[in-house]
Amino acid sequence: MQCQLCNKHATVHLTEIVNGHKTEKHLCEECAIKEGVTVKAHVPINDLLNNLMTAQKESQQIEDMTCPECNMTWRQFRKSGLLGCPHDYVAFEEPLRKLIERTQEGASTHVGRVPRHTGGRHFQRLTLIRLRQELQQAIEQEDYEAAVQLRDEISKCESN
Amino acid sequence: MRQRFNSVTKSANVSLISMNNITRIYDNICDWMDGSGPLSDIVVSSRIRLARNVSGFVFSTQADDQQREQLLRYLHDQVMETELKDDLWYLEMSRMAPLERLMLAERHLISGRLAEGNTGCGVAISHDESMALMLNEEDHVRVQVLASGLQLEETYENINRIDDLLEEKIEYTFSPQYGYLTACPTNVGTGMRVSVMLHLPALKMSGQIEKVFRAAGEMRLAVRGLYGEGTEPIGDFYQLSNQTTLGKTEQQIIEQLVSLAVEPIVEYERQARNKLLKDRMAALDDKIHRAVGTLTHARLISSEETAYLLSLLRLGIQLDRIKDKDISLRTVNELFLLTQPAHLQHHYKQTMDAGQRDELRARFIREHIR
Numbered sequence: 001m002q003c004q005l006c007n008k009h010a011t012v013h014l015t016e017i018v019n020g021h022k023t024e025k026h027l028c029e030e031c032a033i034k035e036g037v038t039v040k041a042h043v044p045i046n047d048l049l050n051n052l053m054t055a056q057k058e059s060q061q062i063e064d065m066t067c068p069e070c071n072m073t074w075r076q077f078r079k080s081g082l083l084g085c086p087h088d089y090v091a092f093e094e095p096l097r098k099l100i101e102r103t104q105e106g107a108s109t110h111v112g113r114v115p116r117h118t119g120g121r122h123f124q125r126l127t128l129i130r131l132r133q134e135l136q137q138a139i140e141q142e143d144y145e146a147a148v149q150l151r152d153e154i155s156k157c158e159s160n
Numbered sequence: 161m162r163q164r165f166n167s168v169t170k171s172a173n174v175s176l177i178s179m180n181n182i183t184r185i186y187d188n189i190c191d192w193m194d195g196s197g198p199l200s201d202i203v204v205s206s207r208i209r210l211a212r213n214v215s216g217f218v219f220s221t222q223a224d225d226q227q228r229e230q231l232l233r234y235l236h237d238q239v240m241e242t243e244l245k246d247d248l249w250y251l252e253m254s255r256m257a258p259l260e261r262l263m264l265a266e267r268h269l270i271s272g273r274l275a276e277g278n279t280g281c282g283v284a285i286s287h288d289e290s291m292a293l294m295l296n297e298e299d300h301v302r303v304q305v306l307a308s309g310l311q312l313e314e315t316y317e318n319i320n321r322i323d324d325l326l327e328e329k330i331e332y333t334f335s336p337q338y339g340y341l342t343a344c345p346t347n348v349g350t351g352m353r354v355s356v357m358l359h360l361p362a363l364k365m366s367g368q369i370e371k372v373f374r375a376a377g378e379m380r381l382a383v384r385g386l387y388g389e390g391t392e393p394i395g396d397f398y399q400l401s402n403q404t405t406l407g408k409t410e411q412q413i414i415e416q417l418v419s420l421a422v423e424p425i426v427e428y429e430r431q432a433r434n435k436l437l438k439d440r441m442a443a444l445d446d447k448i449h450r451a452v453g454t455l456t457h458a459r460l461i462s463s464e465e466t467a468y469l470l471s472l473l474r475l476g477i478q479l480d481r482i483k484d485k486d487i488s489l490r491t492v493n494e495l496f497l498l499t500q501p502a503h504l505q506h507h508y509k510q511t512m513d514a515g516q517r518d519e520l521r522a523r524f525i526r527e528h529i530r
Binding site: 081100106109113130 | 350
């Protein structure tokens, strides 16, 4: 079909119904733009497909991730829900962190008990994290007395 | 990792308890079931368990039989070097009969996974049965401590002390970022699951129990049946536990469970009980006394029906509605346990099918409630 305005091949077909009266327009892309008809190019679809393929490729890559210590793959873990060895936490770092955050109310850092054998270093770091959390809470609750106390504890802990 | 396995202690000095001790476990009615403890009219028991894994080993589920056996020997030897040793019974699952394992599971001393009896799995139980160390469960070590009523803070103190003692001998895998590393990432961090067993018959009767479940779900708490994960609630007993194990201290987890969930639920149950007494006393009395009647006269009774009726009996005792019989809370708690399939078969010293069990269960109950 030819464009109604020039002789090029018509690629835009517009059906309008105004007051119950139906009109059809057949235009080429250039004339359609001149007439103010928005033409969506095919690019977004290509983009979409590309994105989809990249995403698939990425998830394929994640699924194939393998722990060098116990040979467990991310795919196997997703099936059983159980990790193979402690090193999996390093080997699957990124997807696992997202999963942990999702299942642990957004948390990704431990602030609880520390093993005796790791000594005081971790303990101090974790104490600081906890104290800062408590300070934040005290400020939010406008408990300034507690906040001052916590601030002192933090600076004492930091200077150690 | 392989090196570590080779250096594992060769000692096979495994102390096993004899059949005699299974009978001793049977005869022992654990303290945590005695019906005492704070808020024990509604909170049956408190339980805390810690998940730990030994540094340098693959997780139990990925290990083969031989690796699990090696780790089990190693853990046994380390545990027996702590001051806990004189108070422990040690049992290996693969050397026990299925019924004996089931009996331990009915007592909440081992999990369903351990009761399967796989090679290389074991348990060390304190003589009063308040503490169990499950070895090669989903994680290498799962420590649990049970107490009667609502006693989570005391229970945590206890389990923390045991954790200290074990850490003097065993090096656990720990990451500064994620804390104690566990086979399932839903346990990572503190590795701690805190549970309370609640008896909520009035909320059930007044149709408010769903509301409690919804609220618990919104607080990221899990509601389960009497035997934990994957079990249906029986006899209006519900187990409430934390699901978040990371980003909070142990104390925060306990405090939040108690103040945001347990205390309000206990209060709602009390209100619902009072309302039943006030508005539906005759209907309530009818239910309770029909339960007493069935329990004292039935000739065939399933474990489900038993749980349902004992739940009503428990409520009747709490609300002082049973005047003509002297039944203690302890008796009810004992009956819950002793009418379970494995306990019943141990008592009558015979294996029975479900039909035979129903008959002997009814007889057993009649002999205990007169």
